[in-house]
Amino acid sequence: MGTSRYLLEHTSTKSFDGKLLYVSHSKYENDWPSLVHSHPFSELFYVKKGRGAFLVEDEEFPIKEDDFVIVNANTPHTEISSGEEPLEYVIIGVEELNFSIEGNKEHIIFSCGSEQRDLMFYMTTMLKEMTEKPRDYERVCQDLLEVLIIRLIRRTNFAFSVDPALQISRECLKLKRYLEANYMSNISLDSLAEISHLNKYYMVHAFTKYCGVSPISYLCQIRIQASKELLANTDYSITEVAHSSGFSSQSYFAQCFQKSCGMTASAYRKANRQ
Numbered sequence: 001m002g003t004s005r006y007l008l009e010h011t012s013t014k015s016f017d018g019k020l021l022y023v024s025h026s027k028y029e030n031d032w033p034s035l036v037h038s039h040p041f042s043e044l045f046y047v048k049k050g051r052g053a054f055l056v057e058d059e060e061f062p063i064k065e066d067d068f069v070i071v072n073a074n075t076p077h078t079e080i081s082s083g084e085e086p087l088e089y090v091i092i093g094v095e096e097l098n099f100s101i102e103g104n105k106e107h108i109i110f111s112c113g114s115e116q117r118d119l120m121f122y123m124t125t126m127l128k129e130m131t132e133k134p135r136d137y138e139r140v141c142q143d144l145l146e147v148l149i150i151r152l153i154r155r156t157n158f159a160f161s162v163d164p165a166l167q168i169s170r171e172c173l174k175l176k177r178y179l180e181a182n183y184m185s186n187i188s189l190d191s192l193a194e195i196s197h198l199n200k201y202y203m204v205h206a207f208t209k210y211c212g213v214s215p216i217s218y219l220c221q222i223r224i225q226a227s228k229e230l231l232a233n234t235d236y237s238i239t240e241v242a243h244s245s246g247f248s249s250q251s252y253f254a255q256c257f258q259k260s261c262g263m264t265a266s267a268y269r270k271a272n273r274q
Contacts, residue, residue: 042073046112053080178192179218187246
């Protein structure tokens with residue numbers, strides 16, 4: 001009897017931090033509208049049957065049976081099904097996982113090719129586990145997700161890699177730039193959530209993690225910096241400085257300035273003039 005034994009080398013490997021959110025199965029039956037939308041998490045699509053198109057960031061790409069689609073978090077997209085060959089696919093939502101794709105793109109579409117059977121197995125097994133919920137199904141699904149990601153990396157010859165960094169950094173950067181350009185406007189958490197299309201509490205958590213301070217604290221920092229420039233270089237009254245910097249009232253401005261600079265606005269102006 002011939003025996004072959006292969007020893008595991010136990011090289012240092014680290015599991016990624018991606019968290020499986022859901023697995024769903026969809027089949028187009030002329031019962032859903034194709035509306036462009038985005039999510040604060042990444043999505044993986046496997047097309048089981050049919051034909052159609054994938055609309056992402058204002059570009060339309062054809063998709064067909066055995067195609068795989070990966071879309072990064074907060075990327076506007078939607079699926080458009082063919083009327084003659086309706087789309088049927090499995091979708092996986094993954095939190096805290098971002099894909100670095102060649103060309104700085106936020107999505108990738110490719111044919112599964114010879115990997116079709118294995119990739120479909122991972123996707124459909126996760127769907128079955130999530131549907132039936134047997135013992136330890138969460139652990140099984142999470143482990144299957146990790147295997148699936150590794151197989152996808154192999155399939156695309158490292159055309160993309162897994163980056164466990166904060167997945168909504170792009171939206172946070174957009175909000176940061178918005179605050180810097182519009183600090184004189186009346187800005188609230190509700191208005192920022194509406195601009196970013198994110199849940200208000202999730203937006204605050206993500207921005208704080210990305211920038212080190214909350215959106216309102218960052219806005220206050222910008223306004224204080226603007227007020228310091230006005231105090232040093234103009235003859236505006238303290239009230240005018242407060243309003244020109246975006247503060248709703250002189251008293252609130254005084255409170256924020258004292259806390260930030262350790263002195264009053266008048267003392268700061270005097271010190272800089274001297």
